[in-house]
Amino acid sequence: MKPTDISTPDHFHRVVDCQWACPAHTPVPQYIGLIAEGRYAEAYMVNWEANVFPGILGRTCDRPCEPACRRARVEKEPVAICRLKRVAADHKGDIAGYLPERTTKTNDKRIALVGGGPASLTVARDLAPLGYQCTIFDGDPKAGGMMRTRIPHFRVPEHVIDEETGYVLDLGVAFRGGTRIDSMKTLLAEGWDAVFVGAGAPHGQDLALPGRNEAHANIHIGVEWLASIWFKHVTRIGKRVVVIGGGNTAIDCARSARRLGGEDVRMVVRSRFGDMKALAWEKDDVQREGVVICNDLVPREITHDNGRLTGVNFEPVTSVFENGKRTLVSAGPCNISPAMTW
Ligand code: SF4
Structure with missing residues (x-):
């Protein structure tokens, strides 16, 4: 048996599964312990050191730490690590005394x-x-x-x-x-x-479907549409909206559509409900707001009438798994669901 290698912090991170699973290796037990003692500002600063934006992450992180949480071995759910980050952020009070001082020295770089x-x-x-x-x-x-x-x-x-x-x-x-x-x-x-x-990835993924270019006036790309809302270029949307995709961006688009006038908003996802990329609580939130999630459907065609969007043509599929790899197998002919037409 090889001796334990303690020459790098990796060993210590690994011992704490949630901390190892966090991409920023946030010392999770440490900050949760501080919250338990009501020391919110210190808990916030433990996070700030590791991940810089605890208040934002406490609302948005994909929280890979939680599936790794050992608590889930003895209880149904893991510790709500991500939400506790928000607790620390919301209750921290004035943290000016904890932040690094603005330096007056410069190294001229x-x-x-x-x-x-x-x-x-x-x-x-x-x-x-x-x-x-x-x-x-x-x-x-x-x-x-x-x-x-x-x-x-x-x-x-x-x-x-x-x-x-x-x-x-x-x-x-x-x-x-x-x-x-x-x-x-x-x-x-x-x-x-x-x-x-650090220019980021501010552009979304388009779908090269028949009819997509012709009906472009009423088709939007996820993250770019969300940015248009922030810049107030978009202030309303039609009553019937189809959001294609099952990740957190799709959820944000569906919830935004509800707020901008969408009455019949549907998310159409090619995977099964349980396999969607969106987090469970995101799925709960979007459904609570009246959005319908339709699974096991792959978009095949955008239909239009002289460029005016009229519907989306979906093919029903079944997810088949082999050696952990998913294949989508056709489960019937393509059809235009009445729910997806205008
Ligand atoms: S919520 Fe996100 S940032 Fe916080 S510990 Fe989990 S993975 Fe890391």
């Missing part, structure tokens, strides 16, 4: 950070206290990137984003909003000591 989302803000959070002069560039007017513009505010209120991006900017980080970087050559010519590119 200038860092340009492209993109004002979580990646650049995290780099700036770590470098600014060391004396680096960090400048973040973003095409949007305010810091936060996709956290601000592509997550609906009924899930993350804007004041939470202002607060948590503010903690980073207050460390002495310059933010140049409304400044889109289109040329790396021009940026590099400005003599920065280092450039960090």
Whole structure:
């Protein structure tokens, strides 16, 4: 038997399953213990050290820590690790005394950070206290990137984003909003000591279906549509809406559609209900708001009348699993469900 390797923190992370499963290796037991003692500010700071945006993550994290939680071995549900992060964030009070002080010393190194989302803000959070002069560039007017513009505010209120991006900017980080970087050559010519590119993935995935281009006026791409709502380019939607997809973005779109005037909003998903990518509580929320989830259907065609969207043609499928790999097998002919026509 090989001796235990304790030369890296990995060993200690692994011993705590939830901490190991968290991509940021947040010390989960430590902060939950602090919450149990009512020490919310300290619990928040344990999170802040590890994942920078506890208030936002407490509302949005995909929480891979929870399936790893050992509590689920003796009880039906794991500890609500993610929601407890929000508890710490909502009850922390004034944490000014816990945050690093804005440094007056500089090491004369200038860092340009492209993109004002979580990646650049995290780099700036770590470098600014060391004396680096960090400048973040973003095409949007305010810091936060996709956290601000592509997550609906009924899930993350804007004041939470202002607060948590503010903690980073207050460390002495310059933010140049409304400044889109289109040329790396021009940026590099400005003599920065280092450039960090954290541009994110702000574009969604399109579907190359017959009829898609013809009916484009009434077809929207998930994250881009959510951004259009934030920028107030979109303020309403038709009464009948089909959302294709079963992840958290699809859920956000369906819930947003309900708020913008959608009366008959349906999510159509190719996987089974239990296999959907969206989290269980997201599925509960969307159904509670009156959205119907239709599973085991694959979109095959957008139908239209001279470019006016009239429906979506779906093929029923069955999920067949072999060696853990899923294959979708046709379960019948394609048809235009009356529920999916206009
Ligand atoms: S909720 Fe997210 S950030 Fe928090 S411990 Fe779990 S995986 Fe990590």
